[in-house]
Amino acid sequence: MEKITLVILAAGMGSRFGGLKQIEPVDPEGHIIIDFSLYDAWRAGFRDVVFIIKREMEAEFRECIGDRMEQYFHVSYVYQDLDRLPEGIEVPEGRTKPWGTGHALACCKGVVNGPFAVINADDFYGRSGYALLADSFAGNTNPAKRHFMVGFTLRNTLSENGSVARGVCCCDPEGFLKEVTERTNIVPDGRGGAFFTEENGTQVPLTGDEIVSMNMWGFMPGIFDHLSSLFEQFLSKRGKELKSEFYIPSAVASLIHSGDAEVKVMKSSDSWFGVTYREDKPVVQESIARLIGANVYTSPLE
Numbered sequence: 001m002e003k004i005t006l007v008i009l010a011a012g013m014g015s016r017f018g019g020l021k022q023i024e025p026v027d028p029e030g031h032i033i034i035d036f037s038l039y040d041a042w043r044a045g046f047r048d049v050v051f052i053i054k055r056e057m058e059a060e061f062r063e064c065i066g067d068r069m070e071q072y073f074h075v076s077y078v079y080q081d082l083d084r085l086p087e088g089i090e091v092p093e094g095r096t097k098p099w100g101t102g103h104a105l106a107c108c109k110g111v112v113n114g115p116f117a118v119i120n121a122d123d124f125y126g127r128s129g130y131a132l133l134a135d136s137f138a139g140n141t142n143p144a145k146r147h148f149m150v151g152f153t154l155r156n157t158l159s160e161n162g163s164v165a166r167g168v169c170c171c172d173p174e175g176f177l178k179e180v181t182e183r184t185n186i187v188p189d190g191r192g193g194a195f196f197t198e199e200n201g202t203q204v205p206l207t208g209d210e211i212v213s214m215n216m217w218g219f220m221p222g223i224f225d226h227l228s229s230l231f232e233q234f235l236s237k238r239g240k241e242l243k244s245e246f247y248i249p250s251a252v253a254s255l256i257h258s259g260d261a262e263v264k265v266m267k268s269s270d271s272w273f274g275v276t277y278r279e280d281k282p283v284v285q286e287s288i289a290r291l292i293g294a295n296v297y298t299s300p301l302e
Contacts (some may be wrong), residue, residue: 010121044130100245126270148218155208
């Protein structure tokens with residue numbers, strides 16, 4: 001099987017905690033969420049990992065995470081620097097943050113040269129998504145154009161502690177992504193469904209069965225040339241806006257609409273966990289404990 005790589009968006013990791021060392025563990029052995037992601041990816045056949053980080057966090061990242069993973073993976077680092085821009089384009093005065101997840105991914109060009117998965121560092125995706133992506137890479141009949149996304153059932157991604165924003169997916173009958181619609185202020189309705197509130201205050205019901213994107217993608221390496229082109233177009237239109245961001249979902253949507261890409265959506269049966277609110281942490285810890293109790297994971301991970 002062709003070598004497959006896991007790309008982890010980690011440039012913002014630890015920011016809500018004040019540093020990587022302040023991230024609190026989610027199990028009695030001291031593991032944090034990213035340890036479970038790497039464990040699941042390894043079991044699915046991933047042997048290369050690329051961490052996208054801020055240059056200034058490299059030493060701490062290596063100490064807390066990267067060095068531990070070198071016995072399992074070939075580990076590489078990519079830096080999402082603010083000034084890592086196409087030739088001839090300068091950072092506008094007053095801009096302090098990089099340009100979003102699409103920019104982060106574009107920084108991997110030349111480092112990742114085969115099929116690769118993309119995940120957020122702080123999110124727990126469960127085991128099945130990695131296996132789905134590995135199998136999809138192996139069976140891809142249109143590698144020049146076909147990419148993949150792992151979708152999650154909406155009710156498996158909600159928080160009891162506040163509203164969330166989710167990208168609700170619309171697919172054609174064959175399961176290819178047509179569009180992702182961002183819905184904000186989604187809260188559970190207490191009956192297995194949910195609702196979101198529009199800007200005018202209207203509440204719109206959701207069944208809870210909707211498939212949503214949680215930023216778990218599977219790309220072929222040809223995506224990088226498209227990303228570079230789209231990023232240049234983005235900068236020409238919005239590059240002077242100090243808070244504009246170039247996101248992976250918007251880039252994918254552009255490629256779908258132009259006919260340059262197709263994205264097969266696969267449904268994960270797992271629940272997604274993330275610490276959107278500080279009150280979510282005990283829920284994540286309890287969920288991990290249940291999975292350990294059900295022998296999905298060992299304690300310690302091995």
